[in-house]
Amino acid sequence: xxxxxxxxxxxxxxxxxxxxxxxxxxxxxxxxxxxxxxxxxxxxxxxxxxxxxxxxxxxxxxxxxxxxxxxxxxxxxxxxxxxxxxxxxxxxxxxxxxxxxxxxxxxxxxxxxxxxxxxxxxxxxxxxxxxxxxxxxxxxxxxxxxxxxxxxxxxxxxxxxxxxxxxxxxxxxxxxxxxxxxxxxxxxxxxxxxxxxxxxxxxxxxxxxxxxxxxxxxxxxxxxxxxxxxxxxxxxxxxxxxxxxxxxxxxxxxxxxxxxxxxxxxxxxxxxxxxxxxxxxxxxxxxxxxxxxxxxxxxxxxxxxxxxxxxxxxxxxx
Amino acid sequence: xxxxxxxxxxxxxxxxxxxxxxxxxxxxxxxxxxxxxxxxxxxxxxxxxxxxxxxxxxxxxxxxxxxxxxxxxxxxxxxxxxxxxxxxxxxxxxxxxxxxxxxxxxxxxxxxxxxxxxxxxxxxxxxxxxxxxxxxxxxxxxxxxxxxxxxxxxxxxxxxxxxxxxxxxxxxxxxxxxxxxxxxxxxxxxxxxxxxxxxxxxxxxxxxxxxxxxxxxxxxxxxxxxxxxxxxxxxxxxxxxxxxxxxxxxxxxxxxxxx
Numbered sequence: 235x236x237x238x239x240x241x242x243x244x245x246x247x248x249x250x251x252x253x254x255x256x257x258x259x260x261x262x263x264x265x266x267x268x269x270x271x272x273x274x275x276x277x278x279x280x281x282x283x284x285x286x287x288x289x290x291x292x293x294x295x296x297x298x299x300x301x302x303x304x305x306x307x308x309x310x311x312x313x314x315x316x317x318x319x320x321x322x323x324x325x326x327x328x329x330x331x332x333x334x335x336x337x338x339x340x341x342x343x344x345x346x347x348x349x350x351x352x353x354x355x356x357x358x359x360x361x362x363x364x365x366x367x368x369x370x371x372x373x374x375x376x377x378x379x380x381x382x383x384x385x386x387x388x389x390x391x392x393x394x395x396x397x398x399x400x401x402x403x404x405x406x407x408x409x410x411x412x413x414x415x416x417x418x419x420x421x422x423x424x425x426x427x428x429x430x431x432x433x434x435x436x437x438x439x440x441x442x443x444x445x446x447x448x449x450x451x452x453x454x455x456x457x458x459x460x461x462x463x464x465x466x467x468x469x470x471x472x473x474x475x476x477x478x479x480x481x482x483x484x485x486x487x488x489x490x491x492x493x494x495x496x497x498x499x500x501x502x503x504x505x506x507x508x509x510x511x512x513x514x515x516x517x518x519x520x521x522x523x524x525x526x527x528x529x530x531x532x533x534x535x536x537x538x539x540x541x542x543x544x545x546x547x548x549x550x551x552x
Numbered sequence: 553x554x555x556x557x558x559x560x561x562x563x564x565x566x567x568x569x570x571x572x573x574x575x576x577x578x579x580x581x582x583x584x585x586x587x588x589x590x591x592x593x594x595x596x597x598x599x600x601x602x603x604x605x606x607x608x609x610x611x612x613x614x615x616x617x618x619x620x621x622x623x624x625x626x627x628x629x630x631x632x633x634x635x636x637x638x639x640x641x642x643x644x645x646x647x648x649x650x651x652x653x654x655x656x657x658x659x660x661x662x663x664x665x666x667x668x669x670x671x672x673x674x675x676x677x678x679x680x681x682x683x684x685x686x687x688x689x690x691x692x693x694x695x696x697x698x699x700x701x702x703x704x705x706x707x708x709x710x711x712x713x714x715x716x717x718x719x720x721x722x723x724x725x726x727x728x729x730x731x732x733x734x735x736x737x738x739x740x741x742x743x744x745x746x747x748x749x750x751x752x753x754x755x756x757x758x759x760x761x762x763x764x765x766x767x768x769x770x771x772x773x774x775x776x777x778x779x780x781x782x783x784x785x786x787x788x789x790x791x792x793x794x795x796x797x798x799x800x801x802x803x804x805x806x807x808x809x810x811x
Contacts, residue, residue: 305682306686309686330711333679337683338686340648341648341651342686346773349676358777363676366782367569367782368570368571370571370776371776372774373777374773374774376773412689412692412725413692413693413719413720417718418717419716419717428714434810482673483589491810501566502565512808516797516801520790520792525787526784526785527785527787528787528788528790530788530789532801533793534797539801541798542796543801546798546799546801546802547811
């Protein structure tokens with residue numbers, strides 16, 4: 235059976251859920267194999283997790299240089315694995331960095347690249363474009379399809395795999411070492427899931443009134459184990475950081491559940507969240523466009539409805 | 553320091569955008585074209601680099617004839633000149649083809665940094681800056697929320713999920729900037745008048761030594777096979793809060809097994 239390569243995304247020794255989604259998707263196309271690229275020692279912690287989700291092989295490319303330079307080394311390393319494995323497709327998670335790695339890989343190996351797929355098949359993908367307004371069926375007509383897949387597009391399903399380790403060595407070119415990472419700074423601490431691939435997102439809009447009130451959004455998010463998002467108005471006002479902006483020019487999310495609190499639903503915001511599976515809205519204005527997309531909406535004061543919802547969820551969880 | 557700013561013209565995001573059923577490419581006729589919103593931040597950053605370090609700012613656009621409107625806007629903000637690659641054979645080109653054209657066009661300009669917006673609001677692929685760096689074998693300094701230049705060393709703060717990475721490279725380098733890196737200036741009346749007489753060099757593929765057999769829809773490595781305008785999302789149930797709105801949402805979530 236043809237091999238399908240999945241580039242592994244991990245943080246602090248834990249494989250990200252989006253990678254399990256890719257391994258699940260890859261199973262429908264062929265035999266999934268994982269590719270771990272990073273600093274020495276990265277793969278050891280990840281192997282068992284990858285085996286649980288069906289990785290037949292785990293290709294490992296590790297070196298200090300790979301971790302020390304931005305984007306280009308990962309693309310070069312992945313190209314080396316593609317050359318060795320001759321896969322039928324390569325799947326990468328649609329994170330900003332994932333897309334750049336996929337693009338550079340495709341350029342190197344002479345393949346077409348598709349980004350932000352919501353479904354994949356043998357030679358192409360389904361994409362949802364223009365903020366969910368148009369659904370596209372696209373294919374890669376030249377080379378090994380390189381496809382980036384939007385998080386939450388597949389439900390991850392465990393399936394045992396052998397996870398046979400295959401070490402691949404690569405000597406990085408000078409061009410791959412043109413952009414050196416000199417520092418890594420974590421600003422958004424805390425235990426909330428990452429916005430882009432969270433299963434549940436709670437977002438706050440202008441209706442929250444001021445920065446201090448954003449804790450209402452955070453409290454509700456925490457009862458659901460959700461990521462926190464915001465509308466552009468909230469980010470522009472400086473109430474929260476840019477990383478949290480959901481919308482056309484921010485993060486696009488597609489969670490199982492999206493709760494919009496005090497968000498009117500301008501087109502710029504809708505473009506970033508309207509492919510969410512279930513949308514709930516709380517807004518005091520019954521005419522707000524967000525209610526046109528909401529599966530369930532409450533017209534009311536967010537300062538009473540949101541805390542009551544948080545309380546109720548806590549109560550039901552016991 | 554000479555700066556090139558990559559500018560794309562896109563369909564207005566405020567309008568209903570779709571594809572053209574004849575060839576499944578972006579329907580550029582149906583909606584008013586505008587300058588890609590995030591590119592305005594790239595232009596502003598380019599102008600600030602010039603103000604701090606001297607040199608010239610050149611706008612580089614690949615696009616149909618009508619993209620002239622976006623080029624003029626960029627010039628009216630203060631850029632010095634422009635290069636417009638316009639050729640009917642380019643129609644339907646994908647990201648990799650476009651990046652190759654940009655890389656070739658950069659060969660006609662003297663530059664130290666090429667600055668782009670992090671993504672275009674139409675395709676949202678966000679990969680062309682990385683592809684141009686790949687094509688040229690130069691430093692990729694993308695997703696910058698801050699750009700610092702010291703002689704030939706460029707350092708950026710690259711936005712990550714949790715904060716940022718400091719990434720450093722030497723010129724020539726390809727930079728992409730995220731929105732909110734700065735506050736783009738509005739063109740002044742004087743700027744608008746001056747833009748009319750600024751030089752715009754129009755180049756065809758033959759001027760860049762690109763074989764038309766490599767360009768355009770027929771030669772792209774990816775194709776849109778079909779598309780469908782997604783049905784508008786059906787509105788669900790909306791209730792007025794009578795004091796138990798939060799409980800009602802919890803009931804709804806429970807009925808959907810979401811809690």
